[in-house]
Amino acid sequence: DRPPFPVQNGYLGCPTTVNNVETLATATQILNHGSAWFRAMGTPVSAGTKLLSVSGDCDRPGIYEVEWGLTLNGLLDLVGAKDTLAVQVGGASGQCLSEAGFGRKLCYSDLATGGSIIIFNKTRDIFSIVRNFLDFFIEESCGWCTPCRAGNVLIKNKFEKIVSGLGTASDLAEIEAWGKLIKATSRCGLGQTSPNPVLTTLTNFREVYEKKINKETDFRSEFDLARSVEQACQVTGRKFEEEREDA
Ligand code: SF4
Structure with a gap:
């Protein structure tokens, strides 16, 4: 079964707050410079900056700190991505975007992300x-x-x-x-x-x-008898056409 959440039962069995380094580092900067300084970056809804972990088909993968509101196109330029087929925003649980979506913005009101960005170029198979x-x-x-x-x-x-x-x-x-x-x-x-x-x-x-997909019919069995017989014939070295004539 799944363990309890830390806020209910964490360190030494006590309610525990868990924050990542990004949150603590940002809070420190806000305390140093003030909230107005922080809000001057990003968008009205998504203030400040975001750490992105960029991997995949680009010249400069790595960790980037960008202002919220950066478009995917802007990010692809920044990391040296070319001939991009798809961008997976938000890790495996996120969204896979095509070129039509590369003008969208990384922010809570559009493309929210925990920070994972995976780039696939046009040599990849969707x-x-x-x-x-x-x-x-x-x-x-x-x-x-x-x-x-x-x-x-x-x-x-x-x-x-x-x-x-x-x-x-x-x-x-x-x-x-x-x-x-x-x-x-x-x-x-x-x-x-x-x-x-x-x-x-x-x-x-x-x-x-x-x-x-086959557009001529609305249903086709998942099991292809002819293909299975053909594969069996290949394994046994028998001729597929002869098998069909015998059947
Ligand atoms: S959604 Fe999946 S991972 Fe979550 S509790 Fe159910 S089976 Fe487990």
């Missing part, structure tokens, strides 16, 4: 990115509640069906419906945010998914 995040959440689920434990496995299976070319529009709709259900019914933040990578890529890279 399905590989999503698969990696799906595997992460399946691995990290503690298994306490069904939507998170089973739902993410079902979404992964459906996702692989689409990637393999067997998906239809109804599969895309089911992934979206299941993702919303997992977000609404999971017990903790991990489960509640686990469908974000697949849901945000379904929104922001819709055309990539649309290219994969």
